[in-house]
Amino acid sequence: MDLNPDWECVTDTVMGGVSKAHVATTAYNGRQATRLRGEVSLDNNGGFVQMAFDVAEGGGTLDASPFEGIQLDVWGNAEVYDLRLRTDQLEKPWHSYRADFMAKPEWQCIHIPFADIRPHRTTIPFAPARLRRIGVLAIGRAFHADIAISGVRLI
Template identity: 45%
Template sequence: MTETAPGNQPWCLDDFTRPTAATGTGTAWRCFTDQVMGGVSRARASHEQLGGSAALCLKGEVSLANNGGFVQVALDLSPDGGFVDVSPWSGVALTVRGKDQKWHVHLRTVDCRRPWQSYRAGFTAPREWSGVWLPFSAFEAHRLDAPLATDAVRRLGIVAIGAPGTVEIAVARVEMCAR
């Protein structure tokens, strides 16, 4: 388990000012698509400067062909592959912009033993930089029965899933915080 800052202070996972390891975790964002399970969706992630903000940009094409349908960027929260206790906070805050498309944040915990299991909360990425607040209570279990274990979170993903077409999002900040 990785120790984190006290719950009253936000824990900045990344502000994208460093192009390699994330600011607060020491781990790197990775880009995944449904190709890991035979799908044909495509995506590319890059660090860019947009409107004066450093950002992680994910651009791709979601295809439902071949039982596919997602693109994502994901961040392991602990450099040793373990889990992190995020229970001192009450949710995830993002600063994003996009094309008014639906996105999700997926959390994976120690209870997520299969690749398709996660806890999911959706949001829309507007055309202008905007803050998004996702309380842990908004995350729904997907293909598992266990409640969200905020004391044992392994990974956070930003995902476009289930809707075919061209997708694009820029993320300037990701943090755990209380509201």
């Protein structure tokens, strides 16, 4: 099932950090894609830049339980990024579910099974039936983020 993301940019400035980024949809290496570019800084307790979208109108949920996982069509800069998922069960902004992936400097299809998604700072198991938000993050170390995504699917 193809998703039609309305990506937004979020940085650690929401928590006092100083990382900078922007998100733009454009033609990129032969495809229409949304590209996150920025500088991740650890200064002032920061450390992330993100592009994310709600999977349903008004922040509602999508029942992804009939699917096995998520596929992303990605072009990157040979850095490791996080796929970050949220459900409507999570109460705190630091609660999430995540999996890492390498974004090579070529178009590639990244497949992340739900079985590989791990809870972060929560004991609540991941419930695909309650999926609310999908994000891609550059996080945890100072580096230049540059990643383009041309497709997102539940498979």
